[in-house]
Amino acid sequence: MAIRYILLAFFLYTDTGIFARVASFGINYGQVANNLPQPEKVLELLSTLKITKTRIYDTNPQILKAFANSNVEIIVTIENQILNQLNDPQQALQWVNTNIKPYLPDTKITGIQVGNEVFTELDTTLIQYLVPAVINIYNALVQLGLNTNIHVSTPSSLEVLEESYPPSAGSFRSEISEIMKEFLNFLSKTKSPFWVNAYPYFAYKNDPNQISLDYVLFNPNQGMVDPNTNLHYDNMLYAMVDAVTFAIAKLGFNGIEVRVSETGWPSKGDSDEIGASLKNAEIYNKNLLRRQMKNEGTPLNPRMRLESYLFALFNENMKNGPTSERNYGLFEPDESMTYNVGLSSFAKSSNPSTSISLTSSATRTKKLRLTRFQIHGATKSVEDEET
Numbered sequence: 001m002a003i004r005y006i007l008l009a010f011f012l013y014t015d016t017g018i019f020a021r022v023a024s025f026g027i028n029y030g031q032v033a034n035n036l037p038q039p040e041k042v043l044e045l046l047s048t049l050k051i052t053k054t055r056i057y058d059t060n061p062q063i064l065k066a067f068a069n070s071n072v073e074i075i076v077t078i079e080n081q082i083l084n085q086l087n088d089p090q091q092a093l094q095w096v097n098t099n100i101k102p103y104l105p106d107t108k109i110t111g112i113q114v115g116n117e118v119f120t121e122l123d124t125t126l127i128q129y130l131v132p133a134v135i136n137i138y139n140a141l142v143q144l145g146l147n148t149n150i151h152v153s154t155p156s157s158l159e160v161l162e163e164s165y166p167p168s169a170g171s172f173r174s175e176i177s178e179i180m181k182e183f184l185n186f187l188s189k190t191k192s193p194f195w196v197n198a199y200p201y202f203a204y205k206n207d208p209n210q211i212s213l214d215y216v217l218f219n220p221n222q223g224m225v226d227p228n229t230n231l232h233y234d235n236m237l238y239a240m241v242d243a244v245t246f247a248i249a250k251l252g253f254n255g256i257e258v259r260v261s262e263t264g265w266p267s268k269g270d271s272d273e274i275g276a277s278l279k280n281a282e283i284y285n286k287n288l289l290r291r292q293m294k295n296e297g298t299p300l301n302p303r304m305r306l307e308s309y310l311f312a313l314f315n316e317n318m319k320n321g322p323t324s325e326r327n328y329g330l331f332e333p334d335e336s337m338t339y340n341v342g343l344s345s346f347a348k349s350s351n352p353s354t355s356i357s358l359t360s361s362a363t364r365t366k367k368l369r370l371t372r373f374q375i376h377g378a379t380k381s382v383e384d385e386e387t
Contacts, residue, residue, distance in 0.1 A: 025292045026053030026075075026309040027330070028262065031060065033316040035333040039066035042313070045335060046072055055261070055309055057116065059099040068106035075111035076100075078137070083115050083129040092136035093143060101144060111151045112137055113261070117197065119176050120159040130154060131182045138190060153187065155195040155261040158240060161247055167300070168228040170243030171250055184253045193307075196244050197262035200236040201284070204275045211236075217280060218287030231299040237263060237288070238298040238306070245300055257304065263288070264311035266324035267339055276324045278339045285310065 029042060036042075039062050046054060047070065055075040056063055067074060078086070078095070086092045100109060114137055115121075118130045134152055141147035158164065160180070162173040172180050187194055200216035214221035216236045223234035233239045237260070244258050265284040269276025288308065295305040315329035315338060329338055 025051075025289065025307070026055060026073075027051055028055045028057075028309055028312045029063070030057065030312045030314060030316050030329075032319045033314065033333060034318055036314055036316075037333065037335060039063045041335070043067055043070055043072065045331070046313075053110075053309070054313070055111075055113075064103045064107050064109070067108075068103065071108070073108045073110040075113060076109060077113040078115060078133070080115045080118060080121060080123070080126055083118070083126055083133045086114075086133035086136050087129055089136045089139065092133065093140040096137065096140040096144060096146070100141075100150075101146065104146060109150060111153065112141075113195070114152060114154045116155055117157045117159075118154060119180070120157050127176070127179060131179060131186065134183065134186055138186070151192040152190065153192045153195055154183070155197055157197050158244075161243060164240065164243040166224070166226040166228060167231070167233070167239050167242040168226050168246050170246035172247045177251065181251050184248060184251055184256060187256050188253050193257045193259045194244065194248060195259050195261035196241065198237055198240040198260055199263055200240070201265045201275060201280075203236060205273060208274050213275070213280075217283045218291065219283065226299075229300075233299055241306060242298050242300040245298075257307075260306065260308035262311045263308060264328050266327045267329075268327040269324040270322050273322055273324050276327070282339055 027046075037045075039060075042063075043066055046052075052071055053073045053075075055077070057077040058079060059076045064074070064076075076099070082095075086095060100112070103109060114134045115126065115130060118126050121127070134154060138147065138152045141150055141152070160172055160176060161170055163169045163171045184194070186192070204211050204213060204216045212221055213219075215223065215234070218235045218237075221234060223232055224239070225232050231242075233242075241258050241260065248254075248256050248258070265281040266273070266276040267278045267281040291306075292308065296302075297304045297306055310330070312328045312330070314331050314333055315327055317326055317333070319325040327338075332338055
C-alpha cells in the first residue's frame with residue numbers, strides 16, 4: 001500500500017500535477033456504502049492527492065477523530081431530520097458541545113452545513129426550522145468562542161430559482177422569498193457563503209437535442225451572451241452560479257459569495273441516462289479542474305475564484321435510484337481509480353478514461369427531483385439531486 005501511494009505522489013507531480021496545484025477545490029467524502037476504507041486510509045489518500053478540503057454529510061466521530069492533526073479542512077453537516085430540535089437554543093448549544101467542540105482545534109472543522117437542500121426538500125415542513133436552526137447554531141458557536149474560523153450555512157439546489165435564463169434574470173421562487181430573505185440577512189451579517197448544488201449533467205440528460213454537450217462539458221463552443229449584461233458564458237456551470245448571484249441581489253443583498261457545494265458527472269448510467277459515461281465524466285471534471293487551477297471566477301465575478309466541491313470521492317454502492325447515483329466517485333472502494341485522471345500507471349482499473357467529480361452525500365441517499373432550469377430561452381425540467 002505504501003508503494004502505491006508513493007507512485008501516486010510521483011505521478012501527481014510529474015504527470016498532470018492537477019491536484020498538487022489546485023488548493024481551491026474540495027471533494028465530498030460520501031459514506032452511503034458498506035465497503036469503504038477506514039477513515040485513516042481515506043485521510044492517507046486525500047493527503048497523497050494533496051486535497052486539503054472535504055465535506056461530509058454528518059458529524060461521524062470516526063472521521064473527525066481520524067482527521068485530527070492533519071491539514072485537511074472539513075465541512076460537516078447537520079442532518080435534516082433533527083432541524084426541528086435545533087429550534088431550541090439550548091438544544092443547539094448541546095449539539096455544538098457534543099459534535100463540534102470536542103474535536104477542536106485538532107480537527108480543522110471550517111464549516112457547518114445546517115441541513116441539505118431544505119428550501120426544496122420534499123418534506124415542506126422542514127423549511128420553517130431552517131433559519132432558526134442556522135441562527136441558533138451560530139449563536140452557540142459564538143457563546144463557546146468557536147465562531148472565528150467556522151462558517152454556518154446550508155446548501156441549496158437550483159430548484160430555489162424561479163428563473164435562471166439568462167443569468168441576469170435569476171430570481172428565487174416567490175413562495176420561498178421571505179424565508180430566503182431571512183437566510184440571506186444572516187449570511188450577510190456573518191459574512192458566510194451561499195452554497196449551491198449545480199449539475200449541468202442533468203440539464204443535458206433532460207434535453208440533449210437542445211443543449212450543447214460542449215457547453216455543459218466546458219469544451220470550446222460559441223457559448224451564449226446575456227442580452228442584459230453582455231457577459232459571455234462558455235459553460236453552463238458558470239451561468240448557473242451567476243443566476244444565483246443575480247437572484248440574491250434582487251432580494252437586496254450584495255457581496256454574498258456563491259460557492260458550489262456539489263457538481264460532477266457520472267461515469268456510468270442506465271440506458272436512458274444520456275451522457276453518463278467515462279468519457280464525459282473525464283472531460284467535464286478535467287476541464288473544471290483546469291479552470292480551478294487558474295483560480296478562475298465566473299463572468300459576473302471574474303476576480304473571485306469560484307470555490308467548488310467535487311462529487312464524489314468514492315462510488316457508493318448503497319445509494320438508491322438509477323445507476324448513475326452509484327457512479328460519481330473518483331475512486332472505487334478498494335482505492336483504485338474509477339477512471340484515469342492522468343495517473344494510468346498507478347490506477348489498478350483498466351478503464352482508459354478520466355474523471356473527477358464535485359460533491360457527495362454521506363448518510364442519506366440522493367432523491368431525484370425536477371427543477372426548472374432555463375437555457376437558451378426555453379424552460380427545461382431538469383432532474384436535480386437531493387441528499
